Amino acid sequence: MSQPIPQPPGLPLLGNIKDIDPNNTWSSLKKLSEKYGEIFQIKVLGKTLLFVAGAALAEELCDEKRFRKFVGGPIVEIRYTVHDALFTAFDNEPSWGIAHRIISPKLSPSALSDSFNEMRDITSELLEKWKGLGVNNKITPLGDLNRLNIEATTANLFGKRLNALTGPEHPVIKAMEDATSEALKRPTRPGILNSLIYGGKLKSATKTLRSYAAELVQYRKDNPTDRRDLLDALLTAKDPETGKGLTESEVIDEIVSMPIGSSTTPCLLTSSILFLLQNPEVVATARQELDAVIGGGELQYEHLSQLKYIEGVMRESLRLSFPAPGFNIEPIPKEGDKSPVLLGGGKYQIAHNQAVIIVLAGVNRDPEVFEEPLAFKPERMMGESFDKLPAGVKKWFGNGKRQCIGKHWAVQFAMVALAKIIKEVDFEAVDADYKLEQDGWFNVRPVDFQAKVKPRDI
Numbered sequence: 401m402s403q404p405i406p407q408p409p410g411l412p413l414l415g416n417i418k419d420i421d422p423n424n425t426w427s428s429l430k431k432l433s434e435k436y437g438e439i440f441q442i443k444v445l446g447k448t449l450l451f452v453a454g455a456a457l458a459e460e461l462c463d464e465k466r467f468r469k470f471v472g473g474p475i476v477e478i479r480y481t482v483h484d485a486l487f488t489a490f491d492n493e494p495s496w497g498i499a500h501r502i503i504s505p506k507l508s509p510s511a512l513s514d515s516f517n518e519m520r521d522i523t524s525e526l527l528e529k530w531k532g533l534g535v536n537n538k539i540t541p542l543g544d545l546n547r548l549n550i551e552a553t554t555a556n557l558f559g560k561r562l563n564a565l566t567g568p569e570h571p572v573i574k575a576m577e578d579a580t581s582e583a584l585k586r587p588t589r590p591g592i593l594n595s596l597i598y599g600g601k602l603k604s605a606t607k608t609l610r611s612y613a614a615e616l617v618q619y620r621k622d623n624p625t626d627r628r629d630l631l632d633a634l635l636t637a638k639d640p641e642t643g644k645g646l647t648e649s650e651v652i653d654e655i656v657s658m659p660i661g662s663s664t665t666p667c668l669l670t671s672s673i674l675f676l677l678q679n680p681e682v683v684a685t686a687r688q689e690l691d692a693v694i695g696g697g698e699l700q701y702e703h704l705s706q707l708k709y710i711e712g713v714m715r716e717s718l719r720l721s722f723p724a725p726g727f728n729i730e731p732i733p734k735e736g737d738k739s740p741v742l743l744g745g746g747k748y749q750i751a752h753n754q755a756v757i758i759v760l761a762g763v764n765r766d767p768e769v770f771e772e773p774l775a776f777k778p779e780r781m782m783g784e785s786f787d788k789l790p791a792g793v794k795k796w797f798g799n800g801k802r803q804c805i806g807k808h809w810a811v812q813f814a815m816v817a818l819a820k821i822i823k824e825v826d827f828e829a830v831d832a833d834y835k836l837e838q839d840g841w842f843n844v845r846p847v848d849f850q851a852k853v854k855p856r857d858i
């Protein structure tokens with residue numbers, strides 16, 4: 401006998417509209433997952449939305465023989481901006497395979513050793529800026545790390561320096577926020593309001609994002625180079641399976657998707673800084689490792705694989721801050737079969753076409769898997785302890801064929817940034833009582849977190 405799926409009591413006709421804050425959807429889902437556990441559903445505008453927040457059920461939904469990525473709601477809305485690019489393509493669109501086969505070799509671990517020096521040197525520029533701020537400074541880590549991210553992503557993948565670490569914030573950062581916030585909010589509003597009142601915001605953000613990408617393409621055409629970077633592959637490579645390349649509009653779709661994807665990395669790094677401030681013993685252990693591996697010199701590519709504790713810090717930060725807060729799954733349709741889909745060996749039943757949203761705030765902190773799930777313990781993310789964790793709690797980068805194509809790039813960049821930040825600077829909290837509060841759209845980030853920064857006191 402299957403069990404009913406828990407649902408908060410709702411209002412007549414309006415359903416659970418009050419359980420979700422449209423300005424902070426992920427925080428509402430985090431609260432619901434804390435209350436209801438591994439699975440829950442809500443009803444909004446007559447539609448059932450189903451959420452999984454437990455590790456075992458999440459792992460089951462990651463079985464690609466039974467389930468696949470669900471492209472619906474906000475992901476369909478952002479197609480206005482990037483069409484059928486990697487992140488937004490429907491399962492049956494051939495564009496996904498063509499782009500995937502062209503792009504993935506450029507973001508593979510072996511290709512990324514070439515990116516190391518650029519990532520490190522651009523990170524050094526931010527650290528020099530921080531070190532030069534003098535006493536009594538106040539920084540917003542997320543703001544500065546957003547700048548670092550757009551600078552490093554654009555330089556490294558597309559070969560152009562924006563000089564975005566200083567001066568006015570680069571317009572792409574606000575445009576990404578406007579486009580993704582609109583994409584998340586549009587499915588919850590009547591269509592007429594979307595087109596009459598809010599249409600302009602998405603339109604203008606899209607224009608900014610696509611102009612940024614078009615300028616990068618034009619810059620490459622005007623400045624031919626030997627760089628064999630991602631932009632080179634987008635413009636010249638042919639898919640080995642079909643022989644097809646990308647049209648210029650498709651190249652722009654994929655370029656725009658990359659900073660939107662990579663905007664999760666500054667959220668991760670900002671959360672790491674907060675966790676490090678709250679756990680000084682972790683900083684001490686991390687510095688012992690950094691001093692033993694790197695000594696007084698500069699971080700080199702060969703050091704990265706030896707920095708196991710820093711890797712633990714990064715993974716534990718991913719677990720506790722879930723910068724990409726979730727992903728959507730649906731049962732693979734079976735011709736003529738509308739029978740319900742069973743989950744948990746029959747414990748729950750869902751409709752054959754029911755989409756499920758995996759809420760990583762629940763999955764990553766599942767008390768069935770983690771002792772003291774809210775504690776920051778890098779050791780559990782290292783060596784055998786990490787290997788023994790169930791696969792369901794390691795889905796920070798999504799699942800299977802639709803998992804994050806920028807995963808290796810993000811990990812390498814986060815390792816470089818964390819190693820250098822911990823090695824070279826000290827932080828002090830501006831508000832010692834600050835507790836992590838998050839908001840966001842396609843990513844979640846610490847809100848209103850500020851710190852003082854100075855060169856490391858050796």
Ligand code: HEM
Nearest residue numbers: 486487658661662664665724727797798802804805806810
């Ligand atoms: C900490 C950093 C990152 C996290 C946690 C993260 C997380 C994710 C997740 C969970 C997905 C799956 C989404 C889904 O199933 O709908 C995804 C997909 C994707 N990510 Fe990332 N990501 C990160 C960094 C990056 C970076 C640096 C890039 C680009 C350079 C990137 C580009 C993409 C793209 C293009 C997709 C779509 C892949 C596809 O469907 O084939 N991400 N990411």
